[in-house]
Amino acid sequence: MSQAHPSSRHVVVIGGGISGLAAAHRLLEGGARVTLLEGSARLGGKLHSGEIAGVPVDLGAESMLARRPEAVELARAVGLDDRLQPPATATARIWSRGGLRPMPTGHMMGVPGDLAPLAASGVLSEEGVARVARDAELPRTEVGDDVAIGEYVAGRMGREVVDRLVEPLLGGVYAGDPYRISMRAAVPQLFEIARSHRSLIEGVRELQARAAARPAAAGPVFMGIDGGIGTLPVAVADAVRAAGGEIRTNARVTGLDRRPDGWTVVLGERTLTADAVVAATPAPHTARLLAPHAPAAAAGLASVEYASMALVTMAFRRPDVEGLLHGSGFLVPPVDGRKIKASTFSGNKWGWNAAGDPDLFVLRTSIGRFGEEEDLGREDAELVAMSLKDLGDAVGLAAAPVESVVTRWDGGLPQYPVGHLSRVARIREDVARLSGLRVCGAAYDGVGIPACVSSGRRAADELLVTLTPGAEGQGGE
Known part of the structure; x- marks a missing residue:
């Protein structure tokens, strides 16, 4: 430059x-x-790197969408090309209906284009999957100039798929209410499908088939940076x-x-x-x-309007978590009444984080959604305890962390x-x-x-x- x-x-x-x-x-x-x-x-x-127990971590955003080029281009322009890294694993799960279940494939922001993996995942009940299938039979629903994504998808596929799949995925981006969030602004590709197709299932399936045929689809969806996005x-x-x-x-x-x-x-x-x-x-x-x-x-x-949230980052002795933490983490539908909305297993997801100290394992949880922010007024120790309680129920984690850091993002995420x-x-x-x-x-x-x-x-x-x-x-x- x-x-x-x-x-x-x-x-x-x-x-x-x-x-x-x-x-x-x-x-x-x-x-x-x-x-x-x-x-x-x-x-x-909101891009902020720090340390926990001597291990570098992101205390804010931890990855960037690689299929959209602007951020990766900027990183390369400022000399970070050799430090760009895809996740070591991107296998996330959903803590739904009492168990950690695989994220079903073939969906767009939780809206399924393939019913088989959805049914096999167990994320929804049998009744919920049957309700999703009715989308193929319903007449086209007009969307007008805009519509709330939750309202539209629930009308086509039922509330269960919104509450247990769309909400945790969309909430991970906006920490918002899917029944208020604009489909046109938040998921424009889905909005175009709603405008041009009678069936959401059919439209999502077609779009994913076209995307899979493009060479760029072979690249990573997300990208991180050695040392942290911060x-x-x-x-x-x-x-x-x-x-x-x-x-x-x-x-x-x-x-x-x-x-x-x-x-x-x-x-x-x-x-x-x-x-x-x-x-x-x-x-x-x-x-x-x-x-x-x-x-x-x-x-x-x-x-x-803005949503506030807190990130609870914890470092554990690796032997204390061995065999408990698989994949990149899990999302949590709020309908089940848990305190955390997600957990990221940083020690699995990012190679640079795992290399920070081979004897330690870092993970983090997030707490706080739009309109449900009363817990954010609690002391840091209480947020850590809430996170440990949910982690214990989800994966059987019983160990105490070596160190914990709570990062509060007051008014951090604008609502659409x-x-x-x-x-x-x-x-x-x-x-x-x-x-x-x-x-x-x-x-x-x-x-x-x-x-x-x-x-x-x-x-x-x-x-x-x-x-x-x-x-x-x-x-x-």
Whole structure:
């Protein structure tokens, strides 16, 4: 990545999560001068690496979708190509109806395209499988402009498949309620199937057959990074600095003021002038910044709801867990009333994690769903005890961990209710009326890492088009 010319236009990026870092990286590639401001002491947002008992771990997101290219491309661009790793195992199970059961194959976000593996898995009752099969007989259901995925699938296939398969899979991404989440925004391929096919089973089967015929389908679905996904924002930040960008942490932006030729960014008693601004902050903060300038966009952003969650990471002596922990982990349908919603066996899933200390085994659990967050107010020790209780019931784990770490993500996951894409379109339309301003982040086009990288790049590309190449920048302190 070439360094920005000293006379380049100055762009301030507000927010040092992966979206803001991706925007800064792209802006520098386009020749802008960049200052990135992060309100906390740490870059990376929900991408955060740490240690437990001396073993490196991810304390936030742990993998990225590899079938969508943006995040992998960014990792390679900042020198992480030789550290990209697929999971050592991706064999997950579902703790359903009193037992750990294999994840049935042939589904799309829990919506089955093949009834045989679904029936064989035991995830659903015989009555539940029979209800799913009725989808093939029902007349087509119109979806309109959007529909809640749970509502639509339950109408076609019954609530059991939603509660025991769709919810745990979708909940792992959004920690949300499938009966509220937009199918068009969260699973657009399924929405297109619903629009074009009479039967969901038939549509999912056709789509998977086409996907399997493509060469790219042979590659890994997900990818990790040796040392943790949390190393990605660190590497992007290093690349931004190497290209001449400036990054400031503990620099919380409290306001934006318009100028005839740009913007004034307010940081408490200090200010920074810029030709353009990218707001890569969570929706509530962005709403406060935009309220004086784009009230309709601010109102839309203020309406975005968030789910909170906690990750409980534990290290065990390997002999204490030998023979108990198989595959990459398991998901938990909330309908069974358990406290945890998932557990990841990091010591099995990631080769780099297993190599951290051969005598230790690391796993983690997640707690908290949208609207069910009362447990998150408990002490760390209580969350660890809840996790151990469920792990004991699920796999027979009776050992105490050598060390545990609880990471709380308050307001960590934006929710995508029915109509989300229309709301985002209205927000962007209102923001576009303001010269030199764009927004990006998880609240718009997807909560996954590739979607966030894409969102940051889109904001950068749109601003680069509006900035006159080679014009003398006015930004400075």
